[in-house]
Amino acid sequence: xxxxxxxxxxxxxxxxxxxxxxxxxxxxxxxxPGYSGGSVPDPTYEQVSTGTTGHAEVTQLTYDPSVxxxxxxxxxxxATHDPTTINRQGADVGTQYRSVIFYHTPQQRRExxxxxxxxxxxxxxxxxxxxxxxxxxxxxxxEEYHQKYYERNRDAAYSRYVIAPKVEKLEKRYGDRLKG
Numbered sequence: 001x002x003x004x005x006x007x008x009x010x011x012x013x014x015x016x017x018x019x020x021x022x023x024x025x026x027x028x029x030x031x032x033p034g035y036s037g038g039s040v041p042d043p044t045y046e047q048v049s050t051g052t053t054g055h056a057e058v059t060q061l062t063y064d065p066s067v068x069x070x071x072x073x074x075x076x077x078x079a080t081h082d083p084t085t086i087n088r089q090g091a092d093v094g095t096q097y098r099s100v101i102f103y104h105t106p107q108q109r110r111e112x113x114x115x116x117x118x119x120x121x122x123x124x125x126x127x128x129x130x131x132x133x134x135x136x137x138x139x140x141x142x143e144e145y146h147q148k149y150y151e152r153n154r155d156a157a158y159s160r161y162v163i164a165p166k167v168e169k170l171e172k173r174y175g176d177r178l179k180g
Contacts, residue, residue, distance in 0.1 A: 005029060006065055008073065009036050009102035009136050011056035012081035013089025018059035020150035020163050021080050021170050026179050027067030032060045033142040033149070036102050037134065045143055051094035058102065060139050068177065070108055074115045076174060077101070080166045083119075084127035090162060102136040109133060 012018045015033035023031040035043050038054030048055045063073065081089055083099045103109040112133045120129055150163045171178065 004065070005062050006070070006108075007060060007062050007104050008070065008108055009058050009060045009104070009139055010073075010077055011037070011058040011098055011100040011102070012077060012083075013057070013097045013099070014092050014158075014162070015057040015059050015142060015146065016149040016158070017081070017089075017163050017166050018077075019148070020167055021076065022059055022061050022073075023148075023151075024167070024170065024178050025063075025068055025076070025174075026177055027065075028061055028063045028073075030060075030062040033146045034058055034060060035096075035140045035142065036060075036136070036138060037100060042140055045146065048096050049094075051096055053096075055096060055140070056098050056100050057096050057142075058100070058139070070111050071115065072177065074101075074112060076170065076177075078115075078119060078124075078131075079173060080170055082125075083129045083131040084125045086130050099131040101131060101133050103133060104136045109135075 010018055019031045019033045022028050035048050035055040036058045037056045040047060040053040043053045043055050047053050087095045087098050089097045101112045103112055116129055150159050153159050
């Protein structure tokens with residue numbers, strides 16, 4: 001570990017999914033669910049769920065770029081959610097489920113925009129990428145019962161049918177990047 005950590009905030013639908021995926025990666029020291037991108041201070045889950053706060057469900061990552069690069073984070077982000085649906089991930093519908101990268105540095109912005117261009121040129125998805133790249137402003141941590149949701153609720157239907165397939169895809173495609 002280099003000791004110099006960086007932070008990025010990602011919205012890829014339900015934060016339970018993004019947290020479960022990114023928490024497993026070597027070099028990710030923290031994957032914390034919460035809310036970002038809206039205008040309501042200190043929102044609750046119930047408020048964000050209405051779709052009227054402007055906030056997205058996000059996971060804020062702290063990572064060591066000497067272990068996992070921002071490019072690798074982007075690759076995994078785009079591989080584990082659908083970046084082609086506006087305000088939707090599967091059955092989860094609303095602005096709070098939008099695909100968004102809240103960048104913390106100008107370099108992250110450049111890399112995210114370049115990677116989206118690359119994916120678009122390759123026609124990597126069957127539809128246009130709608131992921132937004134926006135400056136990070138504020139992060140509000142989700143309530144305690146949302147933290148480590150998948151780890152604590154593996155038998156819940158949402159965990160089995162929505163989160164587990166994303167985790168399995170991660171393990172199959174990026175098994176060499178997982179924590180020991």
